[in-house]
Amino acid sequence: MGSKSEALAAQFEEAVAALVRTVESCADAHWQATCGDEQWTVAATAHHVGAQWPLELEYITAAAEGRTSPTYTWDDINAKNAKHAAEFAACTRAEVAKLLRDESPSIAAYLRKLSDEQLARTMSLPLANGASVSTEQLILGGVLIEHATAHLKSIVAAG
Numbered sequence: 652m653g654s655k656s657e658a659l660a661a662q663f664e665e666a667v668a669a670l671v672r673t674v675e676s677c678a679d680a681h682w683q684a685t686c687g688d689e690q691w692t693v694a695a696t697a698h699h700v701g702a703q704w705p706l707e708l709e710y711i712t713a714a715a716e717g718r719t720s721p722t723y724t725w726d727d728i729n730a731k732n733a734k735h736a737a738e739f740a741a742c743t744r745a746e747v748a749k750l751l752r753d754e755s756p757s758i759a760a761y762l763r764k765l766s767d768e769q770l771a772r773t774m775s776l777p778l779a780n781g782a783s784v785s786t787e788q789l790i791l792g793g794v795l796i797e798h799a800t801a802h803l804k805s806i807v808a809a810g
Contacts, residue, residue: 660762666799667755681810688805691736698739701750707794714786715769
């Protein structure tokens with residue numbers, strides 16, 4: 652819709668492309684290495700990025716649409732992440748690349764449709780002690796783009 656939303660979508664696509672390139676180039680030993688920050692395998696960490704997008708979109712769409720934040724607690728999210736890490740500890744590079752490639756276009760398309768007004772809307776975020784955050788901050792920060800890039804750094808460092 653606007654140049655800001657286009658730029659955010661492009662940043663998201665770049666982060667996903669970098670992650671896909673890294674996933675596809677991982678050697679077998681690196682793929683099963685443990686990421687230091689997460690304490691999950693590289694496989695589980697990479698899969699986690701794409702698997703979290705539905706949850707991340709709950710927060711982003713709530714902010715963009717002027718609704719209240721989802722009410723998950725850190726305990727809820729940490730339990731979900733631990734279960735996911737165990738379940739996908741040995742997933743394949745092909746599975747992860749497919750997940751990232753298949754799911755990211757719809758997210759980028761959604762981002763492109765956001766108006767400047769929607770990007771500027773704020774909501775109180777319980778996971779940040781009630782801090783007021785904008786849709787744009789959620790997209791850039793730990794919820795979407797930074798979430799992907801931070802896990803990518805951890806994946807690279809595990810090798």
